[in-house]
Amino acid sequence: MKKFSTLFLVALLSGVVTLGAYKVLFDNNGYFSNNSNSGITTEANSFGKKVGLSTEILDFTEAAERTIHTVVHVKNVSRRTVSNPILEYFYGYKGGQSQEQVGTGSGVIISEDGYIVTNNHVIKGASEIEITLNNKKTYQAKLIGTDSKMDIALLKIDVNEKLPYSAFANSDAVKVGEWVLAVGNPYNLTSTVTAGIVSAKARDLNTSGMQSFIQTDAAVNPGNSGGALVNTRGELIGINTMISSMTGSYVGYSFAVPSNLVRKIIEDLMEFGNVRRGILGVEGGELNGIASKELGIDQTQGFYINKVTKNSGAEKSGLMKGDIIIKLDEQTVSTFADLSGYINTKRPNDKVQVTYLRDGKTKTIPVTLNKNEFISTEFKGIELENIEASEKKRFKIDYGVRIKAINSQALKQYEEELVGNIILSIDNVKAIDVETVSKLIDKKEENQTVRIEMINKSGEILRVIL
Template identity: 40%
Template sequence: MLPSIRPATRRLLALSSALVLVSGAIAPVTPAIAQTRPANTTQQGPASVADLAEGLLGAVVNISTSQNVKNEDKAPMPQVPEGSPFQDFFDEFFKGQGQDGNRPRTVNSLGSGFVIDPAGYIVTNNHVIDGADDIEANFADGSKLKAKLIGKDTKTDLALLKVEPKKPLTAVPFGDSRKMRIGDWVMAIGNPFGLGGTVTVGIVSARGRNINAGPYDNFIQTDAAINRGNSGGPLFNMYGEVIGINTAIISPSGGSIGIGFSVPTELAENVIKQLRDFGETRRGWLGVRIQPVTDDIAASLGMERPRGALVAGIITGGPVANGEIKTGDVIIRFDGKDVGEMRDLPRVVAESPVGKAVDVVVIRDGKEQTVKVTLGRLEDSEAAAAAGAEENPTVAPEEGQEQSDENAAPEDPPAVEMPADGRVLGMKLAELDDAARKKYGISEDVEGVVITEVKPGTAAAERRLKAGDVIVEVAQEAMTTPEDVLTRVDSLKSDGRRNALLMIANKTGELRFVTVRME
């Protein structure tokens, strides 16, 4: 039953009616027209999505979770006079505190999900069910079923649940998110703020968004209203196919401001399939360390434009440790898919099956080459790395930490006298001998030319090169002596190059590429 309208509200409504009537003097509306729609009148505004929504609501569920957490609140329980009307309230609210303040308490949360198989498989976000002790799926018809976690993936924030229905459930299919264009209509259905069964409509605002949520960010951005509780719910195209899983919003207030993000099905579908088949993900692994190809790096390599991923290192024991891919290669195409920028490569590799032999197109020595590699499994490499860290813990001294007197380093090794001011590209260099290794703590497996001094204000200083760094290569040629560096730099200048591409190793051997302007 609706509440009665207050007098002030009546006056406001009367004023509003008056405004409508005044506007009617400009565009008069007769009572006959207002009450009857002519038979030949067409619908105004966008086409209705009521039929589409009606067929999809039954496949969208509300996810309710509960978690037992330890109560660490040490605040004393308020003292309420005996017989106070609020005594029952305080007794219930603070039950379990006081003398037994560490008694666990239950925390509930709400989210969304959708059925992808009539047998009872449900997709949602991992953060919706993370840490839950009890998961329940609430359906549009009012029924409720306990859900079991089949598998989850923290890297894409996805999870797969299973319920045991007495009859087949209404399910929705995955669509191809790659076909969605900016401006296409989309519909979100979910459980915002626990309201359940809420339908909102908008468009695809952008594609391929990186919001630093994970290593495979490739979000669809939409202005369809997404709020707290929509997490895990589906984003549909106008054919009733799921093309995204609503995951995050940007909002200073916690409510929708028209900037929501969905995991596209081109990424999610394979993850969900692996969770269903194996209970875990099985991602491809190439075994390389990469960095972006900047404008300067592209110019130093003779590339027309920046593209691809620059290989900065090869993982020992990885799939390409035998030299199929080399440090300094720029990967521009992987298994038939273009690598437009660095962040594209981890995603396309992860989407590829473990053990698959794929063609990789690289730029090496200024020319495109195609090499074939067989992928390993990312999860195996992560497990091995974690086990190695536990078995062989190492503690490296912090940068700038002083050494004790008995371990004091010797004087700087004599730097080779260079022309003019004695520097190359603003740096003084020396051969990497035993004395230099001891002074800077450089690993035995690092080879190259050690930097002993960097002049402030030079191009090398701008690139944050410092004493103790090792120049391994200049323009993809190995360096052994300071004279090698000088000769290679002079050669690049003669060729009209403006930047020199340096492969730099730190004391542990970790590689990176920097471009230094040749003055």
């Protein structure tokens, strides 16, 4: 009986200790409870978020499953004729041998009826484009349009079934350090998935200010170009477009065109057939320690306005030289890429709330964006515009500007022969687009003669002097 009493007492004490420990550690305000004010999960020292590497936190299976069936393999087939100069010289042989070249990449289905977005460089120069879905079905694709500046192309396949597609997320809300998946379909191996984090935002690799990439350390190799960059919910936040590497293979840095910019580009291509960009109407540069010291200002982040374009929305709204833009709508502006990346998602006549610093005071004003002056330009009474993807394919070229109209009285008699022709070069400088031509003609005197090479509507090369 004495042994039983002792055993009962030990069991009772054990139960009390266990219950007390649970209360202290887990219940209500216990050490490991969500309401605890001690340990590593307090808001003061961990920003209110638990950090760890548990299986639940790193489970990407749902995001991968949502995405892999929306990513396709893109096959680019181009043909060129190779001549034999020896046969031509000795025997007058004018024929040539046709050679087929094949390039591959990835693409992302963005609608259930078969619209697909990929990189422009994946389908550049293609005479045929073949799409292979993740279920191995193949289709011939039609090129809807391209934006070479942002390296985006829009394709369409005709299907008699509803396709799985990727939903767009708000890429402006993406945060550095956020987990992401890069999904591609390289070399027709079906979809492959790699994981990483967002390393940086608003990266401009060529310092032109046009680019504004999302940088990630998720492994992306050449065959993955045009594939999807998605968040942990499987939503599209970017189109993988390039890597930074000395070897041509992945070494830790890859870049994606943000989804907000991609969506705007494809909507423009669907609606207008080309990309329409609005401009703020300011020139200048981003601030840093050196630039701020030279300008004699304390602010080291933002966009410093050095010039306001005449008759632009910026001028009409009252922006001035010396103002420092620090925010567009709710988007913080620290660099030129921040500013241009956000403006590139807008169209002419859109209104943007511009927050800026002037004389140490913060002000916000609405600015209406103008039509990009480089959509069209006039040269010696000839109105020029960018060529479309169908013309590039028809004439087997990847650059040029089309003569839209003749406004010069001296050239009116040649209007019928000139309108529709595509100018390839001016004074041996390639007429890549109207922006290039506009910059070129700004350097020339009004009465200076120029040599122009063009293709007429029949595909013949013409050379003229104006």
